[in-house]
Amino acid sequence: MENMGAAGPNNDILDEIFNRTINSKSIFLNRDVLRNDYIPDHILFRDDQISQFGSILAPILRGNKPSNIFLYGKTGTGKTVVARYVTKKLYERVLKLNLNIKFLYINTRLASTQYKMLVELGAQLDISLPFTGLSLSEAASRIFEKMKRDSINTIIILDEIDYIVKNYDDNILYEFTRVNNELLNGNFISIIGISNDLKFKEYLDPRVLSGLSEEEMVFPPYTVDELEAILTDRIRAAFRPGVVSESAVKLCASLAASEHGDARRAVDLLRVAGELAEREGSDVVDTDHITKASRSIERDRTYEVIRSLPLHGKLILAAVLAAPEDINTGRLYSNYTSMARSLGIEPLTQRRISGILSELDVLGVVNAPVVSNGRFGRSKRVKLVVPREVVSRALQEDELISSILK
DNA sequence: CCTCCACTGGAAACCTAGGCTC
DNA sequence: GAGCCTAGGTTTCCAGTGGAGG
Incomplete structure (x- = not known):
C-alpha cells in the first residue's frame, strides 16, 4: 500500500462518493421502518386479530393463564408482527404492574433442531445449556426448574412451528403443553404457535393439537x-x-x-x-x-x-452444476462420488444423497421430482432452478470446493 | 397385460460427541 | 476416569413402484 494517503485517482473517486453522501439529502427519513424486524406502532387491516389476540392474552395481567393460541396463515400475512406487537404492548403493562412475566420468542426454523430450540429458550431465561450431551427432557426440565425457582410466568411464541414438527416429532411440544400441572406454585406457560402451513395440524398428535390450539386465529392474505x-x-x-x-x-x-x-x-x-x-x-x-x-x-x-449449506450439500450442488442438463440420481451420485474422492472426502451413501436432494428441493435450489422412465427405472430428475452464476459464485466461497470448480 | 429397471423412502441400527453419575 | 445416556446425522436393509418395452 505504497500510495496510501497519496492523492491519486482512487482518492478522487472515493472523495466524490463520500462527498455525495454527505452533501446530498438521503432519500430516507428512517430506513429502520422497512427492516424485517420492525414492529410498527399501528398495524393496518388486522384490527380484528389484534383485539382477539389481545383479549385472549389479557387475563395474564390478573395473574391467570391465557389460553394457548394457534395462529395460521401464509407468509407475510401479519402473524408474527401481530404477535410481537401485542406482546410488546402487553409487556409495557407488565412492567408497569411489576409482574414477573417473560415473553420468549423462538423461530423454530432458524433454531433448526429441537435441542437448539431449547438452548435458545434457555438463553432467553439466562440459563446456559451445553450444546450437546443433555437429553431433551433434561434440557426442558432445567428450563422449567428455572421458571419455578424464579416464579416466572412465560408466554412463548414459537414461530414457524410447522418446521420443527415436520422434521422431528411433537414430544417437546407435548411437554410444554402439559407442564402447567407440574409447575404448580401458580406458574404457567402459555404457548403461541405460529404456522405458515394450513395443513400443519395433520402432523400433530391429537393430544398436542388440542393442547396447543385452545384458541385459533386465521390470517387471510x-x-x-x-x-x-x-x-x-x-x-x-x-x-x-x-x-x-x-x-x-x-x-x-x-x-x-x-x-x-x-x-x-x-x-x-x-x-x-x-x-x-x-x-x-x-x-x-x-x-x-x-x-x-x-x-x-x-x-x-x-x-x-447455498453458502450456508453443509459440505455435502455443496458438493452435490457442484455436481449438479457440472451436469449439462437434467440429471438423474444415479449419474449425479457417481459424479458426486468422484468429486468427493478427488478432494479426499469420503462420499456419503446414495440413500443419504437422495435425502439431501429432497432437502435442496424444499429449499428451492433444485427441482427434483421423481419420474419414471419405464423400463429404465424410477429416479429423481434433478434440475437447477436458480441462476447457475449465483450457485457458482456461492460455491466459490467455500475454499475446498472452489478448487474443483475449474 | 405383464415385466422389470433404478431407484425411492420408511424403519431401524449404528456412530459420534459430549454431559452426567459415581 | 469408567460407564452410561441422548440427539442428531448417517448407514444398512429392503419392500414398493410408474410406466416403456415386450
Whole structure:
C-alpha cells in the first residue's frame, strides 16, 4: 500500500462518493421502518386479530393463564408482527404492574433442531445449556426448574412451528403443553404457535393439537389494495415526501400480491429498491428500482442459502452444476462420488444423497421430482432452478470446493 | 397385460460427541 | 476416569413402484 494517503485517482473517486453522501439529502427519513424486524406502532387491516389476540392474552395481567393460541396463515400475512406487537404492548403493562412475566420468542426454523430450540429458550431465561450431551427432557426440565425457582410466568411464541414438527416429532411440544400441572406454585406457560402451513395440524398428535390450539386465529392474505395502503403508510415514515413514485408503489404491491399477498415481501422490495436508488444517487424510487430489487432479493436469498449449506450439500450442488442438463440420481451420485474422492472426502451413501436432494428441493435450489422412465427405472430428475452464476459464485466461497470448480 | 429397471423412502441400527453419575 | 445416556446425522436393509418395452 505504497500510495496510501497519496492523492491519486482512487482518492478522487472515493472523495466524490463520500462527498455525495454527505452533501446530498438521503432519500430516507428512517430506513429502520422497512427492516424485517420492525414492529410498527399501528398495524393496518388486522384490527380484528389484534383485539382477539389481545383479549385472549389479557387475563395474564390478573395473574391467570391465557389460553394457548394457534395462529395460521401464509407468509407475510401479519402473524408474527401481530404477535410481537401485542406482546410488546402487553409487556409495557407488565412492567408497569411489576409482574414477573417473560415473553420468549423462538423461530423454530432458524433454531433448526429441537435441542437448539431449547438452548435458545434457555438463553432467553439466562440459563446456559451445553450444546450437546443433555437429553431433551433434561434440557426442558432445567428450563422449567428455572421458571419455578424464579416464579416466572412465560408466554412463548414459537414461530414457524410447522418446521420443527415436520422434521422431528411433537414430544417437546407435548411437554410444554402439559407442564402447567407440574409447575404448580401458580406458574404457567402459555404457548403461541405460529404456522405458515394450513395443513400443519395433520402432523400433530391429537393430544398436542388440542393442547396447543385452545384458541385459533386465521390470517387471510392481503389484497392488492391493502398492500398498497400498507406500503403507502410505511413510505410516509421511511422516505422523504415524493421520493417513491405512485407507479412504483403499485408495481410493488402487485408483485407481492401475486405471491399470495405477502406484505413482508412488499416491504422488502421497497427497502431494497430504496437502497438501490440511493446508491445510484437517484432522488426518486421508480418502477425500475422495484424490478431490480425483485431480482436482487432473489439472488441474495439463493446465495445465502447455498453458502450456508453443509459440505455435502455443496458438493452435490457442484455436481449438479457440472451436469449439462437434467440429471438423474444415479449419474449425479457417481459424479458426486468422484468429486468427493478427488478432494479426499469420503462420499456419503446414495440413500443419504437422495435425502439431501429432497432437502435442496424444499429449499428451492433444485427441482427434483421423481419420474419414471419405464423400463429404465424410477429416479429423481434433478434440475437447477436458480441462476447457475449465483450457485457458482456461492460455491466459490467455500475454499475446498472452489478448487474443483475449474 | 405383464415385466422389470433404478431407484425411492420408511424403519431401524449404528456412530459420534459430549454431559452426567459415581 | 469408567460407564452410561441422548440427539442428531448417517448407514444398512429392503419392500414398493410408474410406466416403456415386450
